[in-house]
Amino acid sequence: MNPDSENRPSPDELLAALKLEEEKGKRGKLKIFFGMCAGVGKTYTMLEAAQADKSKKIDVIIGYVETHNRKETDILTEGLETVPRKSYYYKGSVLQEPDVDSITERRPQVVLIDELAHTNAPGCRHLKRYQDVMDILDEGIDVYTTLNVQHIESRSDTVAQITGIIVRETVPDEVFEKADDIELVDIIPDELLQRFREGKVYTPEQSREAMQNFFRKGNITALREMALRLVADRVDKQLKQYMQQKRIPGPWKSGLHLMVVISPSPHSAKLIRWSKTLSYTMGATLRALYIEAPYKLSPSQQDQLTKNIRLARQLGAEYSITSGNDIVKAILNVAHKENITHIIIGKPRHRTLRSLLRLGNFVTRLIRYSGNIDVYVLGSDLAVDKRFKRFISFPSFTSSVSKYLLAGFVTIVMALILFPLRELIGYQVVALLLLLTVSMLAIFLGIGPILLSATLSALLWDYFFIPPPFTLHVEKPVDVLLLSMYFIIAMLNGILTSRVRRQERMTRVREERTNALYQLTKELAMTSGIEEVLNVAVKDIKKYFNLDGAFILQGSNNELSREIRHTSPLTLTDTDMTIASWSFHHSGTAGRFTDTLPSTEFTFYPLVGLRLPMGVIAVRHRRAFSNEDEIFWDTFRTQISNALEREFLNELARQASVLDESDKLYKTLFNSISHELRIPVSTIMGAADALLSNRYDEGTYTRLCNEVFTASGRLNHIIENLLNMSRLESGRITPHLDWHDVHDLVNRVTQNLDRELHRFKLDIVIPDDMPMVRIDFGLMEQVLYNLVYNATQYAPAGTTIRIKLYHDDPYFIMQVMDRGPGFPPESIPHIFDKFYRVSAASAGGIGLGLSIVKGFVDAHKGTVMIQNRQNGGSLITIKIPSELPDLTLLKQPLTNE
């Protein structure tokens, strides 16, 4: 049925894959040697630790260590194996970086990689060194590294404030927070300065410059305080967590949830960093909220917003987006929904018209309505904001030229139509009609064309209609008033209408997205089988994102299979597959528009289900996703991953159960068949052997021959049933229904079983007026044979076996009754199962008889009923639909003679 079934993992393979996964789960440990600034001896301490490890026979190697030619440090590298660095040529210079692939191939227990915050040379796999370190950790290798406090993302602002130097090489807070060990390397500032002066850190020349700029005592003290506090906070937090674990499970016992409101302003970045620090010290979760602007963002604003959101994510904040006319309401809605305890906002930079009208700016309103939620208001840097001010709340003029032309054209045409009518209706009414035209245009056109139309119509009105005509001159003061009123109304009208339209469009986009997600979820819920999920996913990605996607799924052994399992317009090269593989193993986005391996035309997103990585989807972007798109895309992807995982697990479960079932059947079959075949075979062999010896009298001779005959009959019965079963299994049973005399049926069966039946009293009950029945004779013969045969096997000799046949319109009823032990009640639900045998069964049989009866009766659309008789024994009733035969032609005389 499925061409791929051979490629799917068998349970064994899956087990191996799970094992591998488990091993991989043993992620390496990250130890950071943390200091306030350069020169405190981080690298030195790290090397000391490595030497200590080495003396403990731990396999520790150097991946990358920068000793800055300091003698004491150099000495410590001796005796440690060093993996050669990899060289990159960039703009004529050679840059050296740790060789991640060689390190992972070498598989040491610990690797030393200096300067975690370093930015990689162009051409490396990742932009940042810490990303390389993450890869190495993923391979289960421990990493020792060094880091200075100014390189921690959330502290970089403060550092810039204190020292005046902007730090560009930063490491996300998460890396620091999730490090397994932090070792603080600390010396007092005076000692550090002393070392500087002695040239132990930099060359004397460098030192002098550094000491003037960065390494002033004040700076160093501030940095030291920051470093010490970070480490202290961490220790504090660990203690708190430990205590919580002991008492109440679940982190965040503090129950504090921070939410920072961000905007497309550089000020927000500072706000986010500050919030991060606060949340860290408070032990609170952090969420960033962006309220969609009611106007279109300028490219630089869009860019800044993207940066802000990325920063929030990097700092480990949850991110959500909402929209609404009233910012206060929108913020509080989210806050209530997310159980937010603290809201952090920036101080508004200017007073808006709205804030004046509402008697208070939004900060006061937020504070008034926030109830028990704390509100933090942070000051802003006006100097930075000035650049952005001109973008605030200005509509964008993005309409095409044709729309301007249309606006102008319609206005002029309207004026031309009205011109001959001016005497009749008066020029005031003309103004109203022109105003109507402008309003109508506003429904269809953007703000630019409307302003054009408003201005143009005002001019036209003035020139052609207001007396004196054909001048721009206005005579009466009333008309001056009218003209200016006209102009203002036209403008306001246009602006308001276009704003409403924009809002409406935004709402529609959101609605479409919600709808798209709903559709996808619905469609995915209805699919069954991986192929179907893929097809739906590919179709919907094309439909809602206008992107061509290619799915590369997990094959066997926890590796990506190298093929695309559905029709896709994308062709992936081997390099692309390698990137896909990276994305799969690290559950990270890679390829174009990302930090990892961006030199390809595709972007690769991992598909991670709830429990298993499912594979990777490759898409060809024309440009990077906007933030809203990316959130939408992430949700979309999650849905697809979950559906894939569901189908994958289903398939495995099905395979396993089929295997289990067939394994069970196989065992039962062999047990019962080998036993059942051996008995008649040994009877025949034994009897034949005895007959050959010629030492028996006539009576014994006959009895032996009888035994041979009975045994071969039994063998034949087994073979017959096995054949019937395989017919049933193959589903090729289609009864050939024809009219038959039930006497024939009974005679046939009782004749075939005469040897078995002569030990019993046989009672055949058939009414005299028994009509013909429409059955497949062969199948029904087997049914009756099996029932009577079973009766002869289970009932004690000398008892009565009754076969009763009658017609109960429109059914043909066949009953077989015996005085055997009957069926144990607990066995009745299983009685028709293949190879099922009543546990106490003493007689032979391989447990196929009744399941064949059931199968053949089912083929007749009939029913089988099993009962125990009141005075002992069993009663089996077969009910087959059978109309009375049509014998009308019989009544007419036959003319053949």
Add this chain to the structure above:
Amino acid sequence: MSDMMKEKEVKDAILIIDDEVQIRRLLEITLSANGYRISEAADGKNGIIEAATRHPQLIILDLGLPDEDGQQVLIKLREWYHNPIIILSVRNSEDEIIKALDNGANDYLTKPFRTGELLARIRSALRSIQLGPGNDPVLAFQSLTIDLANHRVMKHGEVIKLTSTEFSLLALMVKNSGKVLTHQYILKEVWGQGYIGQSQYLRVFVAQLRKKIEDDPAKPKLIVTESGIGYRFAGDPG
């Protein structure tokens, strides 16, 4: 009586065409013990050669032959061979049996078989050779005497009344005594072409006929049902 004597004196030759050595050996033992002369062939080609050279009184033919399907062998034999052919095969589907009978087999027995049953069928088939048309119009089977010329049937010496259809049915069976007649053949011969497929009529008439001629209609000895295939008249000449 004279027929029986003749059998004893001049032993009838029987050809066995079967690829299974063990079956051939079993048949050879039992049949020669009963006084028949036996020749054997292991495949279709040799079977036809044997039949042509020896011209046996009866052929026992297996359907599953190594070189050619038994049904084909049967068709080839029937082009010139007019003595009884009994099929002895493991194939037990009704379609296969009806096909063999349509191809001209006199009788059909499925493996595993009872030797006694096979011997009875052989006797019955050989007897039908002597019962060619134009022979004695009065036939006697145990308690039953049938006068084909005068449309008269007697049981235990008493005349029994049969309808014309019943008589036609009985006459057809008796004339083909020992041979399996398929339902469709009987319907066509007795009722006419238009009744093919109306087997319920046949059943009703067979049941009526049995009530009149059989000693125990519930256990018929004369008109034997071949399940799903047809009927065979199995009376031993009285």
